[in-house]
Amino acid sequence: MNLNPSGWRPAAVAPSSVTAAGTLTGNRALQLEEKLIFEIGDGETCGVDFPEMEAAPESRLGVFARSAPIGLAGLSEPETVRHYTRLSRQNYAIDCGIFPLGSCTMKHNPRLNEKVARMPGFAEVHPLQPQETVQGALAVIHELAEWLIALTGMHGVAMTPKAGAHGELCGILCIRAALEARGDARKVILVPESAHGTNPATAAFAGYAVEGIPANAEGRVDLDALQARLGPDVAAVMITNPNTCGLFERDMKAISDAVHAAGAFVYCDGANFNAIVGRVRPGDLGVDAMHINLHKTFSTPHGGGGPGSGPVVLSEALAPYGPLPFVARMADGHYRLIEEETADEEHPASFGRMCAFHGQMGMFTRALAYILSHGADGLRQASGDAVLNANYLLHRLKDVLHAPFGETGPCMHEALFSDAGFADGISTLDVAKALIDEGFHPMTMYFPLVVHGAMLIEPTECESKATLDQFADALHSIARHAKLGDPALRQAPIHAPRTRLDEAQAARSPRLVWKEPA
Amino acid sequence: MRYLPLTDADRTAMLARIGAPSIDALFADVPAEVRLDGPIRGLPNHAGELAVERHMARLSARNLPAGEVPFFLGAGAYRHHVPASVDHLIQRGEFLTSYTPYQPEIAQGTLQVLFEFQTQVARLYGCEIANASMYDGSTACWEALCMARRITRRSKAVLSEGLHPHYVSTIETMAGFHGDRIVYNPPMLVPNTDAGTLISAIDEDTSCVVVQYPDILGRLPDLARIAEAAQAKGALLIAVVTEPVALGAIASPGELGADIVVGEGQSLGVGLQFGGPYLGLFATREKYVRQMPGRLCGETVDTEGRRGFVLTLSTREQHIRREKATSNICTNSALCALAFSVHMTLLGEKGLRALAAQNHRLACVAADRLKAIPGVRLLNESFFNEFTLLLDADARQAVRRLSERGVLAGVALGRLYPGRAELSGGLLVAVTETASEDDIETLARQLEEELA
Numbered sequence: 001m002n003l004n005p006s007g008w009r010p011a012a013v014a015p016s017s018v019t020a021a022g023t024l025t026g027n028r029a030l031q032l033e034e035k036l037i038f039e040i041g042d043g044e045t046c047g048v049d050f051p052e053m054e055a056a057p058e059s060r061l062g063v064f065a066r067s068a069p070i071g072l073a074g075l076s077e078p079e080t081v082r083h084y085t086r087l088s089r090q091n092y093a094i095d096c097g098i099f100p101l102g103s104c105t106m107k108h109n110p111r112l113n114e115k116v117a118r119m120p121g122f123a124e125v126h127p128l129q130p131q132e133t134v135q136g137a138l139a140v141i142h143e144l145a146e147w148l149i150a151l152t153g154m155h156g157v158a159m160t161p162k163a164g165a166h167g168e169l170c171g172i173l174c175i176r177a178a179l180e181a182r183g184d185a186r187k188v189i190l191v192p193e194s195a196h197g198t199n200p201a202t203a204a205f206a207g208y209a210v211e212g213i214p215a216n217a218e219g220r221v222d223l224d225a226l227q228a229r230l231g232p233d234v235a236a237v238m239i240t241n242p243n244t245c246g247l248f249e250r251d252m253k254a255i256s257d258a259v260h261a262a263g264a265f266v267y268c269d270g271a272n273f274n275a276i277v278g279r280v281r282p283g284d285l286g287v288d289a290m291h292i293n294l295h296k297t298f299s300t301p302h303g304g305g306g307p308g309s310g311p312v313v314l315s316e317a318l319a320p321y322g323p324l325p326f327v328a329r330m331a332d333g334h335y336r337l338i339e340e341e342t343a344d345e346e347h348p349a350s351f352g353r354m355c356a357f358h359g360q361m362g363m364f365t366r367a368l369a370y371i372l373s374h375g376a377d378g379l380r381q382a383s384g385d386a387v388l389n390a391n392y393l394l395h396r397l398k399d400v401l402h403a404p405f406g407e408t409g410p411c412m413h414e415a416l417f418s419d420a421g422f423a424d425g426i427s428t429l430d431v432a433k434a435l436i437d438e439g440f441h442p443m444t445m446y447f448p449l450v451v452h453g454a455m456l457i458e459p460t461e462c463e464s465k466a467t468l469d470q471f472a473d474a475l476h477s478i479a480r481h482a483k484l485g486d487p488a489l490r491q492a493p494i495h496a497p498r499t500r501l502d503e504a505q506a507a508r509s510p511r512l513v514w515k516e517p518a
Numbered sequence: 519m520r521y522l523p524l525t526d527a528d529r530t531a532m533l534a535r536i537g538a539p540s541i542d543a544l545f546a547d548v549p550a551e552v553r554l555d556g557p558i559r560g561l562p563n564h565a566g567e568l569a570v571e572r573h574m575a576r577l578s579a580r581n582l583p584a585g586e587v588p589f590f591l592g593a594g595a596y597r598h599h600v601p602a603s604v605d606h607l608i609q610r611g612e613f614l615t616s617y618t619p620y621q622p623e624i625a626q627g628t629l630q631v632l633f634e635f636q637t638q639v640a641r642l643y644g645c646e647i648a649n650a651s652m653y654d655g656s657t658a659c660w661e662a663l664c665m666a667r668r669i670t671r672r673s674k675a676v677l678s679e680g681l682h683p684h685y686v687s688t689i690e691t692m693a694g695f696h697g698d699r700i701v702y703n704p705p706m707l708v709p710n711t712d713a714g715t716l717i718s719a720i721d722e723d724t725s726c727v728v729v730q731y732p733d734i735l736g737r738l739p740d741l742a743r744i745a746e747a748a749q750a751k752g753a754l755l756i757a758v759v760t761e762p763v764a765l766g767a768i769a770s771p772g773e774l775g776a777d778i779v780v781g782e783g784q785s786l787g788v789g790l791q792f793g794g795p796y797l798g799l800f801a802t803r804e805k806y807v808r809q810m811p812g813r814l815c816g817e818t819v820d821t822e823g824r825r826g827f828v829l830t831l832s833t834r835e836q837h838i839r840r841e842k843a844t845s846n847i848c849t850n851s852a853l854c855a856l857a858f859s860v861h862m863t864l865l866g867e868k869g870l871r872a873l874a875a876q877n878h879r880l881a882c883v884a885a886d887r888l889k890a891i892p893g894v895r896l897l898n899e900s901f902f903n904e905f906t907l908l909l910d911a912d913a914r915q916a917v918r919r920l921s922e923r924g925v926l927a928g929v930a931l932g933r934l935y936p937g938r939a940e941l942s943g944g945l946l947v948a949v950t951e952t953a954s955e956d957d958i959e960t961l962a963r964q965l966e967e968e969l970a
Contacts, residue, residue: 026824034630036630036633036634036637037634037863038634038637041863041866042866043866043867043868044866044867044868045866045868046864046865046866046868046869046872047601047603047863047864047865047866047869048601048864048865048869048872048873050869050872050873050876051876053872053875053876053879054879056875056878056879056882057879057882057883057886058882059878059882060878060881060882060885060899060900060901060902061738061767061768061878061900061902062738062900064738064768064769064900065767065768065769066765066766066767066768066769066770066871067769068644068769068770068773069867070641070642070765070766070770070867070870070871071641071867072638072641072642072862072865072866072867072870073863073866073867074863074864074865074866074867074868074869075863075864075866077601077603077864080603080607080860080863080864081603081606081607083863084607084610084613084631084856084860085607085610087626087627087630087631088607088610088612088613088627089612089627090624090625090626090627090630091612091613091616091624091625091626091627091628092612092616092621092624092625093611093612093613093614093615093616094611094615094616094617095611095612095614095615096611096612099616099617101617101620104617104618106615106617108521109611109614109615110521112567112570112571114609114614115571116570116571116574116578118605119574119575119578120578120581120583120585120586121577121578121579121580121581121582121583122577122578122581122791122792123583123789123790123791124583124584124585124597124789124790125581125582125583125584125790125791125792126584126589126591126595126597126790126792126926127595127790127792127793127794128591128593128595128929128933128934129582129591129921129926130917130918130921130926132918132921133581133582133921133926134581134582134792135580135581136576136577136578136579136580136581137577137581137792139577139580140574140577143577147561150558150560150561151558151561162653162654162657162794162795163653163847163848163849164848164849165836165846165847165848165849166653166657166847168846169846173691173695176695196848197835197836197837197838197840197843197848198836198837198846198848200836200840200841201836201839201840201841201843201845201846202846203841204841204842204843204846205845205846206695207695207696207697210840210841247547248545248547248548250547250548250549253549253552276545276548278554278557278558279545279548279553279554280545280548280552280553280554281552281554284552285552301614301615301853302615302616302617302849302852302853303608303613303614303615303616303628303852303853303856304613304616304617304618304619304625304628304631304632304852304853304856305617305618305619305628305650305813305849305850305852306651306653306795306849306850306851306852306853306854307653307794307795307849307851307853307854308849309794309795323691324687339936340687340936341936341937351691351694352687352690352691352694353684353687353688353691354657354688354691354692355653355654355656355657355684355688355794356594356654356655356656356682356684356685356688356793357594357595357654357684357792357793357794357796358792358793358794359793359794360794360795361791361792361793361794361795362791362792362794362795363794363795365574368574369570369574372562372565372569372570372573373520373521373564373565373567373570374519374521374564375557375561375562375563375564375565376557376558376561376562376563377519377557377563377564378519378521378522378563378564380554380556380557380558381519381522382519382521382522384541384542384544385522385524385529385541387541387544387545388524388529388532388533388536388541388544389524389532391536391538391544392532392535392536395535395536395537396535409546409547410538410543410544410545410546410547432621433621433623436621436623436624441621441624442621444620445620447837461521461522461524462521462522462523463523464523464524464528465523465524465528465531465532467523493623493624496623496624497623497624497626498622498623498626498820498824498826499623499820499821499822499824500623500820500821501622501623501818501819501820501826501827501828502818502819502820502821503622503818503828503830505818505819506816506817506818506828506830507816507830507831507832507833510807510814510816510830510831511816511817511818512633512636512640512647512648512807512814512815512816512817512830513633513636513637513640513641513646513647513648514633514634514637514817
């Protein structure tokens with residue numbers, strides 16, 4: 001039934017189309033349709049008051065003064081508040097319910113963190129203020145760095161990377177700088193096929209050839225295949241541990257020893273570090289570099305896809321090559337930024353700067369507040385609860401969903417299922433969309449690639465047993481329908497703000513900006 | 519441990535269901551010799567909300583926030599007034615705590631915002647299309663160079679002397695690993711940029727010319743002339759805008775012929791935050807869409823024909839193309855993009871122009887007042903809201919001493935270009951709407967006393 005054939009414009013909807021479920025406006029009670037700002041605002045409306053301007057001195061813009069209009073639409077303050085409030089209600093968020101995206105890790109966002117990040121001493125300081133006027137901000141960076149080093153058992157940490165993938169790049173650049181320092185021009189980075197897609201992209205972006213390493217039948221790195229490939233051309237191996245099949249790489253120490261014996265380095269994708277905090281230190285596993293997604297392991301809001309923050313912990317062998325700037329604590333208790341000016345004496349092997357300024361301060365304050373709230377005992381309990389929750393879901397669902405590695409040991413913080421057993425014509429996508437109608441955010445779909453039709457579920461430690469049971473009950477029921485081939489699944493979702501969106505059309509003829517109707 | 523909902527009874531029941539004796543037993547795959555048995559030594563245990571808040575407040579109090587003193591720092595990070603409704607709206611949980619919109623049917627809020635944001639950025643920059651944001655201006659600038667390399671298949675980049683030195687460092691670092699050749703000379707303290715020198719460096723190997731507008735000293739380079747010269751040699755012009763508010767008063771880079779425009783969006787909605795998180799803006803011509811890095815939000819329809827939005831063209835991205843991806847960038851700065859977009863919506867065309875006019879007027883007032891001080895000269899007569907003063911003294915020392923007198927006077931060029939004695943008298947002064955005329959007078963008096 002086509003309830004609103006003309007889309008967003010109510011004027012074009014004939015009254016005869018009003019049914020029990022359809023409305024004149026396209027709105028459905030609390031669920032309100034919202035036009036674009038360019039359709040409701042105009043060039044004259046403004047939601048900010050400006051003081052009457054005194055006569056301006058002569059303009060210094062010369063020939064550069066703007067003459068053409070920009071084409072921006074403005075709204076008054078109440079219209080603005082309504083526009084964005086209405087839009088917000090078309091979003092599912094962790095504040096609304098479980099957000100079990102495997103390998104993405106969505107946690108509760110404590111509001112204390114938001115309060116702390118907005119303290120004027122952190123939010124309203126400029127990155128180039130005299131260092132004497134930002135000692136507290138530098139202390140935050142240093143204190144967080146110390147925690148990261150302690151929790152990972154590493155030697156140093158680069159705080160500036162702006163997201164996980166930026167951290168990967170930082171780690172690989174440290175490895176490259178270390179190899180160059182010993183005159184060793186290795187050209188290949190090995191990446192197991194279960195790795196995040198950013199890993200091979202990062203290696204390539206840093207100028208390396210990328211070769212895959214297969215997984216064994218247990219969903220772990222095939223140690224024999226890895227050892228067979230190691231040689232004098234291999235610069236590094238990038239491993240995700242716990243891996244994207246939700247498993248701990250049991251052979252990690254043996255892998256590291258083999259890699260080191262071959263003169264190469266071990267990069268660990270730390271996106272899943274939240275599963276092992278307080279349980280094992282990557283430094284003890286022989287890791288040389290690992291980024292930590294602060295937003296995954298230590299909770300930051302990540303509103304709709306960023307910002308992130310990706311500090312990189314480094315082994316003793318790599319720490320000298322870390323990027324500028326970084327914060328040092330002086331003997332007298334003062335903090336100082338080591339920048340280009342003094343780097344020649346104090347950090348001569350640094351590979352340089354990888355972004356303007358000092359990293360994601362607003363994320364550092366949130367992460368530190370979270371770490372202090374949990375403490376050493378709480379972080380350990382959190383990783384334990386995350387793993388418990390994932391294993392609980394694995395056990396509640398493996399009678400109805402195929403769990404490819406369900407028998408190879410406990411899963412870590414995420415449970416992996418496949419589409420094996422679904423009736424023909426029913427896909428992982430259908431199951432995910434059916435979960436939407438039940439009021440849940442779906443799991444990660446089609447990742448990792450090593451499993452057909454993968455469903456990767458990560459509940460995190462933030463979910464109660466009651467929530468897990470509700471989620472498991474819903475997914476259990478949907479999975480049974482999927483095995484029976486219920487065609488209704490292919491129509492899901494029917495209760496979301498939108499039914500299935502045509503992604504093929506969006507890619508075929510991209511419309512990336514709004515244009516005035518002709 | 520207030521963030522953990524499981525009770526001990528829950529844990530016991532769940533372990534029974536799994537058939538495991540304890541939580542520790544679930545870590546059986548971690549080899550015993552590396553397993554940690556108790557909380558990590560030397561680290562404190564959990565703390566209540568009050569205690570954490572107190573600790574952080576103490577650290578916050580050890581900083582001098584911009585709002586407490588007359589404040590004139592810029593150089594790539596600007597203090598503007600952010601309307602209260604911006605922060606209110608970005609703190610709505612449905613925006614704040616959602617993830618990347620992988621399920622578009624229940625992420626239309628974020629997706630529509632990104633589509634509106636892309637439109638705003640494209641229009642502000644005078645370009646056809648924009649992406650859904652990058653980490654910050656400096657990394658967006660490097661990504662633009664990579665894009666120019668992909669398009670032109672050349673690997674020499676010419677950077678103007680007026681490009682922010684941290685952006686230059688970022689580029690030089692990355693280029694060192696890519697084998698790209700970078701041509702760059704630090705700025706000379708002259709009133710106007712020298713397009714001639716820049717143009718003479720462009721040749722048949724040049725992929726792009728990178729020009730900041732307004733530049734690091736506050737000067738306004740002749741983008742149109744450089745664009746023409748670059749394109750005549752088959753190179754692209756990358757324009758870099760670190761102060762987007764300027765575009766309310768000066769012609770857009772796209773209008774002047776830039777092929778790629780990148781910059782920092784922090785000025786609108788985001789705040790200073792000691793350098794991050796910030797917001798990279800990125801716009802270009804439609805024909806380069808498949809070479810553009812980062813996320814893109816596109817319009818489409820659902821099965822009922824209703825307009826909706828999705829992340830699109832992901833075949834350029836790392837999760838599909840892996841080592842062949844246009845970039846390894848994965849996340850963006852969606853929440854900062856939201857803040858930027860809300861602020862931009864509140865301003866609208868009229869407001870952005872009014873804000874820019876107010877910035878420019880105050881900067882003119884400040885420049886006229888400051889250049890009258892004995893021992894002070896104004897380098898550039900042409901500027902938007904930031905200009906360079908030449909002091910008959912070391913500007914870094916002056917800035918430090920003025921901060922002790924309760925004025926944050928600007929950014930000394932010596933901080934940005936350490937080791938370049940010829941620049942040590944340079945002081946960059948940024949004047950936004952947050953500076954009152956009293957603040958300007960205070961700065962002038964204190965500087966007068968300092969130099970006397």
